[in-house]
Amino acid sequence: MVVLLEQEPPTYESALAIAAGLAPHTIFPSDCMSPLPHPDLLPNAPRTYRFGVHQGVDFRCFSLGRSAVAALDGRVVLIVGDYQDPAPNDRDELLEIAGDLEATPPFTLLTLYGNFVVIDHGVFPYIGHVVTVYAHLHEVDPGVGVGQTIRAGQRIGDIGNRGTHAAANGDFYDDPHLHWELHINNQYLGAGLTAEQTREVYTTLFSESLG
Numbered sequence: 001m002v003v004l005l006e007q008e009p010p011t012y013e014s015a016l017a018i019a020a021g022l023a024p025h026t027i028f029p030s031d032c033m034s035p036l037p038h039p040d041l042l043p044n045a046p047r048t049y050r051f052g053v054h055q056g057v058d059f060r061c062f063s064l065g066r067s068a069v070a071a072l073d074g075r076v077v078l079i080v081g082d083y084q085d086p087a088p089n090d091r092d093e094l095l096e097i098a099g100d101l102e103a104t105p106p107f108t109l110l111t112l113y114g115n116f117v118v119i120d121h122g123v124f125p126y127i128g129h130v131v132t133v134y135a136h137l138h139e140v141d142p143g144v145g146v147g148q149t150i151r152a153g154q155r156i157g158d159i160g161n162r163g164t165h166a167a168a169n170g171d172f173y174d175d176p177h178l179h180w181e182l183h184i185n186n187q188y189l190g191a192g193l194t195a196e197q198t199r200e201v202y203t204t205l206f207s208e209s210l211g
Helices: 012-025 088-101 106-111 195-205
Strands: 057-060 067-069 074-080 115-124 128-140 155-159 177-184
Touching: 012 195, 074 128, 088 106, 115 155
Parallel strands: none
Antiparallel strands: 057 177, 067 155, 074 115, 115 128, 128 155, 128 177
């Protein structure tokens, strides 16, 4: 049996090295607005409504009909494609528990993803085990299945806002965006870094996409 031990977050320097190592393999997971100039759309931004910090990158789209695509080659390991948004009062009660704990319980966080897909990209030498998450999808493409090999740029589904406050109130058109996470050895890339350091890490990660 393999036991995964908790690890210290990478330093700024090691996070930059990881981003540089993955850059040749990584593309933007959507063609929506670039989040890189906006610290509130990047990891480590405060999320006071759930007493936590952002673990991903938000690609804001402003309208439905935009596609989420795989950022790297990999294999689909988890799909939630039939998500039902909770009633507003139920959602508020879940967030009240986060307030009592002053942290977001991990399974509560999953309820806030809406429809989502998880892709395992395997182990990269000198980097580690790489996994990405694509959340708030309006719909997952029916052709995407668990266990399926998927290529960078391959469509995953329609970007939406499922799992958000607006969707819980029945508005599926307000602020559609792709919430995208990159995890290295079970920690999101850039954990614990400053806003400027985080921006530099993700700018490096997407440097090949930026040209």
